[in-house]
Amino acid sequence: MGHSHALSGVVGGMAVAAAVQDREIFGVTFELGPGEIIAGSLVCAGAALLPDVDHRSATVTKTYGKVTEILSDMLNFLFGGHRMGTHSFFFAALMGTLVTLLALWSDLAVQIFVFLLVGIALQGLGFGLDKNRAASGIINALGTAAITLTLYATGTDYSWLGMAVAFGVILHFFGDMATKMGVPIFWPLYRKRVGQGGFATDGPFEKKVVTPLLTVAVVLGSVYLFDWPEILPDHT
Numbered sequence: 001m002g003h004s005h006a007l008s009g010v011v012g013g014m015a016v017a018a019a020v021q022d023r024e025i026f027g028v029t030f031e032l033g034p035g036e037i038i039a040g041s042l043v044c045a046g047a048a049l050l051p052d053v054d055h056r057s058a059t060v061t062k063t064y065g066k067v068t069e070i071l072s073d074m075l076n077f078l079f080g081g082h083r084m085g086t087h088s089f090f091f092a093a094l095m096g097t098l099v100t101l102l103a104l105w106s107d108l109a110v111q112i113f114v115f116l117l118v119g120i121a122l123q124g125l126g127f128g129l130d131k132n133r134a135a136s137g138i139i140n141a142l143g144t145a146a147i148t149l150t151l152y153a154t155g156t157d158y159s160w161l162g163m164a165v166a167f168g169v170i171l172h173f174f175g176d177m178a179t180k181m182g183v184p185i186f187w188p189l190y191r192k193r194v195g196q197g198g199f200a201t202d203g204p205f206e207k208k209v210v211t212p213l214l215t216v217a218v219v220l221g222s223v224y225l226f227d228w229p230e231i232l233p234d235h236t
């Protein structure tokens with residue numbers, strides 16, 4: 001299900017960007033350039049994969065080999081197994097707070113974190129899922145490096161990073177709620193799983209309806225959000 005989570009993260013990130021663009025919220029006027037919009041969408045996509053770090057075979061766990069596997073075992077233990085603590089508002093708030101603190105602490109840490117998260121996002125979006133794992137790993141790494149270096153070179157502002165991570169994590173819950181398992185969003189206060197929809201994970205509905213719809217939404221979002229005449233210089 002990693003693919004759908006990542007795609008819904010991109011769509012969610014774009015939707016929020018469209019909603020806040022040129023508005024003043026809590027005294028901050030949002031003027032998101034292409035860098036912020038792309039970074040925001042990919043950060044949401046990566047964050048939308050984070051809750052499944054409690055599962056051994058999840059996309060996010062596989063992304064950085066042994067490092068993420070050990071992290072997965074630790075988080076699985078700390079948060080009480082698969083689809084438990086990492087699927088709660090507590091985890092979303094925790095991640096948002098940690099990332100905000102990280103951003104206050106060091107600019108370099110932010111760049112590294114964005115790099116790692118974009119890598120997870122690309123892996124989830126499908127760049128790492130081909131049969132030739134070595135080749136796809138290299139393409140994924142090059143793509144991640146190219147994107148993060150471009151974002152860095154264009155001076156992308158990351159003041160929103162913590163909020164975007166928390167939002168991406170919460171988006172994951174809605175995706176999971178559509179399946180039969182439900183999500184314990186009020187963990188650890190209340191451990192019952194909320195929202196048990198009728199769709200099977202990786203079933204035909206997800207592959208034939210959800211994925212194409214999300215893909216169309218990404219294309220429409222890109223057409224709407226970006227100031228194309230300004231991005232594409234006049235070559236005539």
Ligand SMILES: [Zn+2]
Nearest residue numbers: 051052083176
């Ligand atoms: Zn999940």
